[in-house]
Amino acid sequence: GQQVMQIPQYQHVQEGEDFTTYCNSSTTLSNIQWYKQRPGGHPVFLIQLVKSGEVKKQKRLTFQFGEAKKNSSLHITATQTTDVGTYFCAGQWGGGNKLTFGTGTQLKVEL
Amino acid sequence: DAGITQSPRHKVTETGTPVTLRCHQTENHRYMYWYRQDPGHGLRLIHYSYGVKDTDKGEVSDGYSVSRSKTEDFLLTLESATSSQTSVYFCAISRQVDSYNEQFFGPGTRLTVL
Numbered sequence: 001g002q003q004v005m006q007i008p009q010y011q012h013v014q015e016g017e018d019f020t021t022y023c024n025s026s027t028t029l030s031n032i033q034w035y036k037q038r039p040g041g042h043p044v045f046l047i048q049l050v051k052s053g054e055v056k057k058q059k060r061l062t063f064q065f066g067e068a069k070k071n072s073s074l075h076i077t078a079t080q081t082t083d084v085g086t087y088f089c090a091g092q093w094g095g096g097n098k099l100t101f102g103t104g105t106q107l108k109v110e111l
Numbered sequence: 112d113a114g115i116t117q118s119p120r121h122k123v124t125e126t127g128t129p130v131t132l133r134c135h136q137t138e139n140h141r142y143m144y145w146y147r148q149d150p151g152h153g154l155r156l157i158h159y160s161y162g163v164k165d166t167d168k169g170e171v172s173d174g175y176s177v178s179r180s181k182t183e184d185f186l187l188t189l190e191s192a193t194s195s196q197t198s199v200y201f202c203a204i205s206r207q208v209d210s211y212n213e214q215f216f217g218p219g220t221r222l223t224v225l
Contacts, residue, residue: 042216100170104154
């Protein structure tokens with residue numbers, strides 16, 4: 001089946017450092033979504049990217065969709081302790097309502 | 112949070128016993144999903160439903176069955192639980208917001224099979 005590869009699996013940063021997680025598909029995606037899961041919680045939707053080369057920002061978070069629609073990234077500028085959690089990308093191919101999730105990147109922020 | 116509840120929230124059972132997990136939603140969403148979450152594997156789709164009595168398999172459906180006799184309830188059954196089914200199980204619904212569909216997740220059920 002179709003898969004979305006996500007790296008890194010873990011990332012420890014000092015508060016104030018930047019953080020980036022990457023997702024890659026071997027085939028062209030129709031769209032990609034990003035979710036955040038706080039420790040002990042459930043995944044929460046952050047954003048959806050649809051267009052080739054699309055860039056969206058939410059405060060310190062920047063989401064990008066590659067030109068070929070096969071890769072995506074989430075960049076956090078100047079991390080804070082509130083950013084702690086696991087970030088998942090989730091891809092869709094074609095229509096329908098199914099998502100395939102990446103394995104997630106667990107972010108830890110140290111003071 | 113789209114009115115999604117899961118029950119039970121925690122369960123410990125023994126190998127070979129049947130287990131049923133319940134997902135309940137209050138907003139009449141058409142699509143519902145069951146995922147399992149394991150370290151290093153992220154979220155993997157078990158089964159999903161696109162309407163009453165309409166269900167389909169996900170990528171890890173072996174050993175699981177589902178039923179949806181009412182719009183608001185989606186049941187996941189482990190006919191004979193195995194230790195490999197120890198996991199955190201999340202139910203989700205798909206809700207259209209503007210031009211896209213986002214998934215809302217329930218709080219999860221932590222299942223331990225001894």
